[in-house]
Amino acid sequence: MDTPELIQTTLEVTDGVALIELRNAGRRNAWNGRMAGEYRWLLHHCDERADVRAVVVTGAGDDFCVGADFRELESIGETASYERPRAIPPAPFPDRADESLRRNHMYPLTLSVPVIAAIQGGCAGAGFVVSTYADFRVVDGAARVSSSYAGLGLPAEYGIGWMLPRIMGTAQSAVILLDNEPHSGSDVYRMGWAQYLSEGTGSARARAVELATRIARSSAPSSIAMMKRQLYVDAWREATEAYVRSVSDMDAAVGSADFRRSVAARRKGERVDFRTVEPKEPQT
Structure with missing residues (x-):
């Protein structure tokens, strides 16, 4: 299958760097099935393209992604199941992907190219999952980051309870999971979730692209x-x-x-x- 029509994402490739933008206008880039399908297919094609050496994922406008679209959350609550019909057939895993990583949200870890999340504004729930499964994160100091699960009566979703301690240790993972209030970009950088801190609203994207370009050029x-x-x-x-x-x-x-x-x-x-x-x- 070719890349589906892009309705809630965009892709731009420059100097070896693919910039993927999450885009759900008027809903602060809230995550839904369509966006999930498009994102995975874009990662798949970036992994196969000879002119892509690194990927940056970010959000359109002022936010990264504030979590699942509440219209989908309500539907999940009504059926008491996360299982939903797929808006788009999922992109295949790379042939080399280890069986232990063949899980939907772990898809970025199976790629041959680095995936960098550039986080501005709100980042919560599904947005937190997407950015946590990037190889590393660049965050605006003023960003607001929350797992948000505890505030909805949910567990740590999609293996995040496994991934987070490997990024930032058990105690700091407990803070970001159990304390439902948003943490500033500066705080999550200090805690070890983000690896680069970019001061200045909207500056994380430029810093992430700079890092990705350096990797694409020299690695x-x-x-x-x-x-x-x-x-x-x-x-x-x-x-x-x-x-x-x-x-x-x-x-x-x-x-x-x-x-x-x-x-x-x-x-x-x-x-x-x-x-x-x-x-x-x-x-x-």
Whole structure:
């Protein structure tokens, strides 16, 4: 299936960076089934495109995403089930995706490209899930971030209780989950949920694009693909298994085109610009 018609998202690719914008006009980018389907398909195609080396996801206007559209929440309450008919058939997982990560909201972790969330304004509920499953986060100091689950009588959704402690530790995860009041961008940066703090309203997007461009330019696509698997799959295995697999990765890397290009450039006192469009090497 090709990318569906984009109604609640937009995509722009510049200098190796794909900018995905969540867009639900008049509803502060509230999340719904249509937006979810479009977002996953855009990630799928960004992963396959040779001209995309990094992805930034953000919200249109003043907010990132304030959570699920209340019209859908009411429907969920009426049926007492999260299961809803899909507005769009889901994009397939990459062939290399480990079985442990083949869960809908973990989709960004299976990609060969980094996904960076740029957070401004309100970020709650479903928006909190989307940004938590990015590889890292850039947040405006004035942003307002809340998991929001406790205020709705809900548990930590979609494996967030597993993911959060791996980002920010158990105690800080408890604060952001159990205290339902919004936390400032400065607070969630201090707590470790966000990795970059951008002062100035609306500045997170520009900072995230700057970081993504730097990664796209200076980091080999094959290295990023292997490192993401090491971070999200190998890191939870026994140390010996992770070590042995890393040595196997090293042996594979020294035979790669990315390695050969880099060594040749260093001999000339130069550095490779990895935004040069070449097919991404398959990773296992």
